[in-house]
Structures are given as C-alpha cells and as structure tokens.
C-alpha cells in the first residue's frame with residue numbers, strides 16, 4: 001500500500017532522512033518512535049508530500065508521488081493527516097471543519113456531506129459540538145474533530161504526528177480510544193507517538209528512528225522485550 | 241491681526257465645497273476597491289510558490305511605491321495621451337490612485353496572510369486541496385479581521401491623497417477650493433473650510449473603521 005525506497009532529505013546542511021526504505025501493507029498499523037529531531041515528522045510529511053524528498057521514491061497504491069498538482073492532490077485526499085497541534089480551521093464550526101474537505105475537494109453535495117459529517121462526529125463522540133468553534137473545545141475534543149475531519153475524506157491511510165503530545169495527560173485517553181477503534185476497523189495507520197501503551201496494544205510493527213535512519217523494526221513484543229540496537233535500548237530505558 | 245473669517249461667505253460656498261468632498265469620497269472609495277483587488281493579486285503573486293510570480297510582484301511594488309503618486313498621476317493624465325492613451329481626469333485619478341494604493345494594500349494583505357499559522361495551509365493541503373483552494377477557503381478568510389485596522393488606515397491615507405488629483409484638473413475638494421479662492425480673493429476662507437472638511441472626512445472614517453473593528457472582534 002505504501003512503498004518507500006531510498007528516501008533522502010536534507011534541510012541545508014542537516015541530513016534529516018538517510019536512505020529510508022519501508023513497506024506498509026494494507027491494514028497495517030505502524031508506530032514510529034525515536035528521539036526529538038530524529039526525522040519522524042519529516043518522514044511522515046514526505047508520505048503525503050507536504051515535504052518533498054531530495055531523492056528516493058514513495059509509491060502509494062502503486063502510484064509514484066510527484067509534484068504534479070492533480071496527482072498529488074488526488075493522492076493526498078486518500079491520506080488523512082492528524083497533527084500534533086490539531087490545526088483545525090478556527091473560522092469554521094466543528095461541523096464545517098469536518099465537511100470542508102468533501103465540499104471543496106470532492107465536490108460532495110452539501111446535504112450528503114453534512115449527513116456523513118454528523119455520523120463522523122457521532123463516532124468520535126462529539127455530535128453535540130457540531131455548532132461550536134474549535135476555540136471553545138478542549139484539546140482532546142479538538143483532536144477528535146481533527147480525526148473526524150481527516151476521516152471525512154474516506155482516506156485509505158491515516159498519518160498521525162504525535163496526536164496526543166500537545167494534550168493534558170487526562171485528555172490523552174479519549175483520543176487514543178478513537179485511534180484504537182480506527183485500527184480495529186482495519187485502517188492503515190502510521191503513527192508517530194510516545195505512547196508506548198498504544199504501540200504495544202495496537203501496533204503491528206514498531207520502527208525506531210534515529211538520525212534519519214530506521215535502526216530497528218519489529219513487532220511490539222520483540223521490540224519492547226529486547227531491542228537489538230543500542231540506541232533503541234538507551235531510548236527505551238529513558239522513556240519506559 | 242486676528243483670524244478674521246467671513247463666515248457668511250463660507251456658508252455660501254459650502255455646497256460647492258461639499259460637492260468637491262463628494263468627489264473626494266468617490267475617488268477614495270473607488271481607489272480602495274480597485275486597489276484591494278490589485279493588492280490581493282499582487283500579494284498572492286508575491287507569496288505564490290512560483291519564482292516568476294514573486295519577481296513580478298516585487299517589480300510592481302518597487303515601481304508603484306517608488307514613484308510619487310503625484311508623478312504617477314501626472315504621467316497617466318499628461319504623458320500617456322502622447323502614445324494615444326487618453327483618460328478623463330476622473331479615470332486617470334482612479335487608475336493612478338488604485339495602482340499606487342494597490343502596492344501598499346498588497347503589503348498589508350501579504351503580511352496578513354503570512355501571519356496565519358503554517359499548520360493551516362498544511363491541514364488544508366493534507367485534505368487534498370489545491371494551493372488556490374487552501375488560500376480561498378482557509379487562509380484568506382482568516383485574515384479579514386486582522387486586515388480591518390491597516391485597511392482603515394490605508395483608506396484614510398487614500399482619502400488624503402485624493403488632494404493630489406487636483407493637479408490633473410480633477411475638481412475634487414481641494415481643486416474646488418483653489419478655483420473659488422482665486423476667483424473670489426478669499427484664500428483664507430476657502431482653504432480653511434477645505435482643511436476642516438478633510439478633517440471631518442478622516443475623523444468620520446476613523447470612527448467608522450474602529451466601530452467595524454470592534455463589531456468584528458465581538459463575532460469571534
């Protein structure tokens with residue numbers, strides 16, 4: 001479903017991604033962990049071309065990503081993205097946020113978009129907040145709206161970049177619940193997170209990234225029990 | 241010698257001055273409308289992910305901010321006819337003020353757009369929007385409220401700048417005053433009245449814009 005080969009990316013002198021190759025099967029849940037600045041976000045952002053790699057290739061469903069506008073917008077519409085800082089549209093209500101993608105990108109009829117949008121808000125437990133502004137919601141609620149907004153495009157893949165890192169501890173759970181449900185439904189997910197409980201419970205594979213390289217990958221059992229790589233060991237001992 | 245104003249005279253010529261003031265406001269309103277359209281296009285060109293557009297935008301600002309408005313007006317009205325392009329003085333005034341105002345408004349709109357969090361564009365793009373859709377649906381609507389105060393200032397600047405078009409035979413407020421002052425030998429009365437009228441106009445618009453600003457602040 002996602003095929004990444006020999007990805008390289010630098011910001012000026014800084015070599016952020018170093019020859020990354022990665023295959024993700026449909027329905028797989030991948031959790032990416034690694035120290036700050038190791039290139040996790042950059043890798044995720046390359047997967048929908050918010051960041052353009054210097055070399056290497058990414059194929060989604062067999063289609064190689066290019067900068068061609070029509071292709072890239074079509075591919076992006078199949079890949080949902082959830083950000084650390086939610087990035088809801090503050091000038092729109094919750095429901096408007098959710099139906100914005102279908103209306104503008106897919107040209108869905110308004111009535112239909114609203115119906116689906118309400119169902120999605122129901123799903124993330126926020127049906128009663130449809131008329132609220134993002135600024136009136138808690139962080140956890142905002143992030144759930146952001147997930148609903150991404151799901152409204154009926155994506156085949158969901159990318160999460162530290163979706164709970166900006167949340168107060170007591171609000172993390174409600175977001176993880178939604179993500180777990182999504183994983184159970186068979187959504188293909190790539191999740192950058194420091195929530196090791198989530199990784200253990202939900203991930204099919206855990207990747208450890210440092211200095212732009214995948215240093216270790218394996219099932220959560222293998223990975224958490226006995227990481228082979230030293231830096232992965234050191235990292236785990238620090239956060240667990 | 242004190243200020244010895246012939247008030248009866250001022251009252252007699254007031255309708256004439258008011259007519260000029262109406263033209264002044266008309267000019268300022270047209271200039272802010274066309275200037276905003278131009279400014280939006282130039283601002284978008286300057287921040288677009290296309291180097292050629294960036295350069296064109298910069299050239300526009302460089303030219304129209306670098307040449308005094310008075311010179312631009314005179315050029316449009318007196319020089320262009322030499323190459324067969326003729327405008328009435330009203331047309332020339334609107335064109336000159338819009339082109340020049342557009343250069344300043346472009347900077348206002350550009351910095352408004354740049355003040356929006358980068359995550360907004362990324363969220364819009366990640367939904368599959370094109371850059372243009374993201375601008376139209378997500379970024380630009382968020383700038384409106386921030387644009388009100390600087391656009392208000394710009395409108396008031398334009399109102400004052402309309403005085404320059406008296407130099408291309410446009411009978412707005414200042415020109416009316418000049419004509420009557422010369423004809424009636426009443427410079428003090430005429431220019432005093434004109435100055436007060438300008439002040440009334442700019443004060444009025446200042447109040448309108450600050451009302452508008454606080455109205456919009458309440459909405460969000």
Ligand SMILES: Nc1ncnc2c1ncn2[C@@H]1O[C@H](COP(=O)(O)OP(=O)(O)OP(=O)(O)O)[C@@H](O)[C@H]1O
Pocket residue numbers: 011014016034035036037038039040041042043
């Ligand atoms: N647009 C950019 N321009 C310049 N440098 C950047 C840019 N984006 C990221 N970087 C740098 O690239 C490196 C990797 O960044 P990235 O955001 O991918 O790390 P990360 O693993 O997600 O870290 P964190 O856990 O802190 O989110 C960092 O040193 C960062 O400062």
Ligand SMILES: [Mg+2]
Pocket residue numbers: 040041042161162
């Ligand atoms: Mg990151």
